[in-house]
Amino acid sequence: MARVAIVTGGTRGIGEAISVMLTGLGVTVAANYAGNTARAEEFTGRTGIRAFQWDVSDFDATQAGVAAVEAALGPVDIVVNNAGITRDGTLMKMSKASWNEVIDTNLGGCFTMAKAVFTGMKERGWGRIVNIGSVNGQAGQYGQVNYAAAKSGIHGFTKALAQEGARFGITVNAIAPGYIDTDMVAAVPxxxxxxxxxxxxxxxxxxxxxxxxxxxxxxAEDAGFVTGSTLSINGGQHMY
Known part of the structure; x- marks a missing residue:
């Protein structure tokens, strides 16, 4: 029986590429999205991958969203926490709302999603959680104290949760992308x-x-000995 995966922010950019690749590998994918329904419908029409709407920063909405995926597709075996936003600005100019929105979505979304699937993964003795961090969470970036803090937090969250999941067959890893040719990067001057x-x-x-x-x-099925790791895919921009 095919594994079931949720990819948050899964209908565009990096998330779309992940959704499509996993589908090609025989995984049944649910692509989560927050608000762009027109884009999600276009994505589903083009790829055949079902899209489910909820805001990962909202704990109750995430619980309900994951339940809807499981009712439609079956128990969730794989979660890729890719959803992320930016609200850039220097500390002096950053509002509390801009801080909260980025922390709640980028880091909080990892928490809400893990809470929604972890018990089921533990009961079944198998799970894969991959959290998408950032090179800017490793090295920092001017004007991104909120984004860098959230992404850095993801790396710590990954290592801690990996220790909780290891004996239950649940691996938890992170990927730290560098600058990727997506709409978010295209918005940079x-x-x-x-x-x-x-x-x-x-x-x-x-x-x-x-x-x-x-x-x-x-x-992958045979990646069970890799957990608590951060895979840096950044073209050599940051090495440590």
């Missing part, structure tokens, strides 16, 4: 983006499929 690319040793932006390949490795 051209002169700024050019300077960023100059700092990437391979000399280019990454592609969403390159992140999806990392996810495919971490959720």
């Amino acid at each position: 051209g002169d700024v983006l050019a300077k960023i690319v100059q700092r990437i040793p391979v000399g280019r932006l990454g592609q969403a499929n390159e992140i999806a390949r990392g996810v495919a490795f971490l959720v």
Whole structure:
């Protein structure tokens, strides 16, 4: 029987690439999205992958959303916590709302999703959770104290939850992408983006499929000895 996966933020960008790749590997994928229904419908029409709407920062909505996925597709074996937003600004200019929104979605979403699936994974003795962090959570980034804090928190969350899940057959890992050619990066001013690319040793932006390949490795049936790890896919921009 095919494994069932939820990919949050799964209808566009990196999330879309992950949803499509896992589907190609025989996984039954539910692609979560927050609000862009037109994009989600276009995604489903093009890929055949079902899309489910809820806000991962909302605990009750996430519980209900995961329950809806399980009712439609079966128990969830794999979760890829990819949903993320930016509300950039220096600390002096950042509002409390901009701080809360990024922390609640990017980091809080990992918590709400894990809470919704962890018990079932434990009972079945198998699970894969992959959290999408960021190079900016490892190295920091000017004007992103909220985003960098949330993504850094994801890396710590991953290591702690991995220790809780290991004896139950649940692996928890993270991927820290560098700058990937997505709509989010496309919104960066051209002169700024050019300077960023100059700092990437391979000399280019990454592609969403390159992140999806990392996810495919971490959720594989035979990846059970990999847990608590962070896979950096950043073109050599940050090495540690």
